[in-house]
Amino acid sequence: MKLVDPTFSDLTLNLTIDPSLAPKQQIYTVAAGDSLSKIAKQFYGNANEYMKIFEANKDRLTDPNVIKVGQQLVIPS
DSSP: OOOOOTTOTTOOOOOOOOGGGSOSEEEEEOOTTOOHHHHHHHHHSOGGGHHHHHHHTTTTOSOTTOOOTTOEEEEEO
């Protein structure tokens, strides 16, 4: 007689994530003390990714070193 494993440790879960359902971008509101590199570090884990944010916001930014408190920025995924 085989005993049943009550922890379900023999089960395998296979998940498929549809990338089309993932958000393509987010909106971030600039706070006091922010910089594009600080925002990039927060969202991407790497401050050097700040140009991604700058490129996505060229319609509202002219210089990656100049952002304003309250400004809304697109954060691409």
